[in-house]
Amino acid sequence: MSQHPGSEKPRIPLHRCGWVQLALLIVLSMSLGACTSAKHYRAAGGTVVRDNPRVLLMPPDVLVLEVTTAGIPIPRADWSARAQHTLLGVTNDAVHGRGGVLVPYQRPDEDSAISIAEAHLPALRLYQTVLQTILTYRYGGGRQGRPPELVTKGREGLSWTLGNTVVPLRAKYNADYALFLTYRQASSNAGRAMLSAAAFVLFGAISTTSQSVGLATLVDLHTGEVVWTNLLSGQAVEVGEPEGLREKGLKLLQGWPL
Numbered sequence: 072m073s074q075h076p077g078s079e080k081p082r083i084p085l086h087r088c089g090w091v092q093l094a095l096l097i098v099l100s101m102s103l104g105a106c107t108s109a110k111h112y113r114a115a116g117g118t119v120v121r122d123n124p125r126v127l128l129m130p131p132d133v134l135v136l137e138v139t140t141a142g143i144p145i146p147r148a149d150w151s152a153r154a155q156h157t158l159l160g161v162t163n164d165a166v167h168g169r170g171g172v173l174v175p176y177q178r179p180d181e182d183s184a185i186s187i188a189e190a191h192l193p194a195l196r197l198y199q200t201v202l203q204t205i206l207t208y209r210y211g212g213g214r215q216g217r218p219p220e221l222v223t224k225g226r227e228g229l230s231w232t233l234g235n236t237v238v239p240l241r242a243k244y245n246a247d248y249a250l251f252l253t254y255r256q257a258s259s260n261a262g263r264a265m266l267s268a269a270a271f272v273l274f275g276a277i278s279t280t281s282q283s284v285g286l287a288t289l290v291d292l293h294t295g296e297v298v299w300t301n302l303l304s305g306q307a308v309e310v311g312e313p314e315g316l317r318e319k320g321l322k323l324l325q326g327w328p329l
Contacts, residue, residue, distance in 0.1 A: 111326035161320030
């Protein structure tokens, strides 16, 4: 069976940090009990759309958990691998459909936990900092549910850049864009689902243990500009049924400027 770029077994990347938890908290606070929703932003000044783009896929961060009857989330490597394979298949098809090529990031050492080369760490660290800011000022709930405002950024679009830190990535991969993907899902097992149903029938309490959150960001490697980001939230889907995950993947790429 053919493999999609980056479809190897998911590993815990060294660059995972607090912005993932921040994203999860933001999404859950906005969407508890809600249907699937997506909110994307593009660069405030517009985006140069390049023909036949080469898109560098940074190490994807996919994790699917099973919520036990006791309410304890347990990571499932097999579920995570299936989800990652499906989501990357959707991404690969979407890039190819625009006449482009999806280029997987190459780990500097396949036999270790190191996922990012030292020369690329400055771009990744700055990306994490910038993304925390975007999550706060574009997706965070402020007064009356609206995100707070940065005086220098306004309320619309994206006005952030990684600057020259992206030069080593562009030089190595000859890519036009870098794509970052994160997906989290927590799914209740049968016992937990039955308890949740009973709680609803008896007490009217709605359980939100089965949730998913996705985050996708596109960075222009010619300019360093963050040109697009999308935050997806909603109910978890059955990992064993790829069509549900494919739909998640399509919505995660909704509105991207390629």
